[in-house]
Amino acid sequence: MKDYYLSVIKFPILVSSSLFILAIAFFATALGSYYKLGLSLSETIIFTALFIILVILVASWILNLISTHHPIRPKWMLTFSKWMLNHVYYYLARAMGYVSLQKKESWQESFLNLNNEIVLSQARDVSHKNILLLLPHCLQNSECKIRITGDINECADCGKCDIASIKKMAAKYNVKAAVATGGSLARKLIKDQSPNVIVAVACHRDLTDGVRDAWQVPVYAVLNERPNGPCFETKVSIKTIEFAIKKFQ
Ligand code: SF4
8 A cells, every 4th residue: 555655646746856956056056145145137137037937836736736627728728738748747757756766667657647637638628539558568477379469350369468458448448459569660660540538558668669759649548467478478457548538438
């Protein structure tokens, strides 16, 4: 339970604490300069610009936190907060995680959880006619004679890996499902199919890269399980994928 709780709040804590440190550093420097010698015109301009940046950083972070529970309107505001999450706060959390010796996977998992909360809370505003389920190649049984690259319907349903159950579920919910053997194929599938929503299965690193890469599309991230080590005969919770698909239908 404690691990799950941390996997949810770690990323927000890292971002919030880095913003707090930036704010302290700013006010300490600005007030220190002011009380020592007063501020010249150029210093006043620089500190004012920095103050505006700090306000934007804090306000947009608060907007991101609000977007985990409430739909954000107008749409440009949501786009802006998502851009900030993937291009600014991600790096702040990474730097803070590095400094505070956090395991990369733990804060990445928290980042993915935060992303999922945002995707779910904004789900009412997107059309869900076109859902794409993206799967990693490592889900496939290593001895399978069929090399699935793209359409999951090539699977012969032998049941030796999770692909067969996923194929069945995708047919039940009328969802397109595809296996991506790498980032380039995933990008091509997204470009060709222009999905409204993506449900993506992968490991921490690939999911984090994928979510950030396709930040303009809502991507619900589902972590795979790796009982045989990384990238080899991985597994996934079919219930979690089903949960996500049902939320979007
Ligand atoms: S379930 Fe499908 S993908 Fe998996 S091993 Fe059997 S035929 Fe291959």
